Amino acid sequence: MSNILRQHAEQLFAQELEELQKQDTEKRPYMWKLSPQAVVTYLMGGTLKNGFEIQPKYIGNRRLMEIAVATLTTDRALLLYGLPGTAKSWVSEHLAAAISGDSTLIVQGTAGTGEEAIRYGWNYARLLAEGPTPGAIVETPVMRAMKDGKIARIEELTRIGADVQDTLITILSEKTLPIPELSSEVMAQKGFNIIATANNRDKGVNDLSSALKRRFNTVILPVPDNMEEEIDIVKRRVESYEKVMDLPAEKPALEEIRRIVTIFRELRSGITADGKTKIKIPSGTLSTAEAISVVNNGLAMAAYFGDGAIKAADLAAGIIGAVIKDPVQDKIVWQEYLETVIKTRDEWKDIYRAFRDL
Numbered sequence: 429m430s431n432i433l434r435q436h437a438e439q440l441f442a443q444e445l446e447e448l449q450k451q452d453t454e455k456r457p458y459m460w461k462l463s464p465q466a467v468v469t470y471l472m473g474g475t476l477k478n479g480f481e482i483q484p485k486y487i488g489n490r491r492l493m494e495i496a497v498a499t500l501t502t503d504r505a506l507l508l509y510g511l512p513g514t515a516k517s518w519v520s521e522h523l524a525a526a527i528s529g530d531s532t533l534i535v536q537g538t539a540g541t542g543e544e545a546i547r548y549g550w551n552y553a554r555l556l557a558e559g560p561t562p563g564a565i566v567e568t569p570v571m572r573a574m575k576d577g578k579i580a581r582i583e584e585l586t587r588i589g590a591d592v593q594d595t596l597i598t599i600l601s602e603k604t605l606p607i608p609e610l611s612s613e614v615m616a617q618k619g620f621n622i623i624a625t626a627n628n629r630d631k632g633v634n635d636l637s638s639a640l641k642r643r644f645n646t647v648i649l650p651v652p653d654n655m656e657e658e659i660d661i662v663k664r665r666v667e668s669y670e671k672v673m674d675l676p677a678e679k680p681a682l683e684e685i686r687r688i689v690t691i692f693r694e695l696r697s698g699i700t701a702d703g704k705t706k707i708k709i710p711s712g713t714l715s716t717a718e719a720i721s722v723v724n725n726g727l728a729m730a731a732y733f734g735d736g737a738i739k740a741a742d743l744a745a746g747i748i749g750a751v752i753k754d755p756v757q758d759k760i761v762w763q764e765y766l767e768t769v770i771k772t773r774d775e776w777k778d779i780y781r782a783f784r785d786l
Contacts, residue, residue, distance in 0.1 A: 437525035459619025513715020577619030
């Protein structure tokens, strides 16, 4: 087992990608490692002709993945948009791994991200010694992707300032990156494209200009359609985490995952699963990603401070931490949900007691 804490997608699923390449008989766009059909199979899972099983990376609407992959075969960039925790970054990473065999060409968007993180920077020691020369340039992931004909990823695009975002316009429309200091440019090779992610909780922070929006095809990734789909996502991701972290704990019972997903879905929607009781909605997103985090934390608690079997007491603190983001308003919402919903469910007495103890 590797000692690397988190392997890149192309490393973690190297065997799957290799098998897909062997079995892939469809036409591949220039510089693509797989055909568009094989990329969708890699994302959605399936059984190959030789019986090899491909694990699903995205559980949801297949058509969304087909649209995303088709976009990347054109000269349009792809924007994955949706609520936090809807697998935007996960899908972005796996798309880059399947198409380019390299998911590492990434720019992490923050309020402090500057132009030099997208266009290029300078090695100032060499710049002072030599002046502006090609050797003094510090290449960004976007520049390397343009040179190599690969996919570049930009995470949390709307966290980046609007003036910095607009540096992408020339890159996306002209497929070139001017370097005025050298009176030259970097021209994108075939295969180059950009996948950006943004979440709608950041809407209004740094909205994309209409000029930049036109350079992207937007695919909105929704929250899971139903309870069983969300439970399956949580179960698969937790099993993957448990394997990497090598925790000395039993696999979480499906019923514990179901309870967490139920709590999160009810609080997200403002109504109980049976449709009988309306409840207040807390300020947090209570996404699938947070449900995964709660189960993972519960596994660690059970492994190191319990008997290895995950119990309600191991999950309670994580659930409360996910729900109560505003210590005043969310606490009221949670107390009401605890007393009017959780307390009334006979099979949930253990988790109710665990919550009350905290």
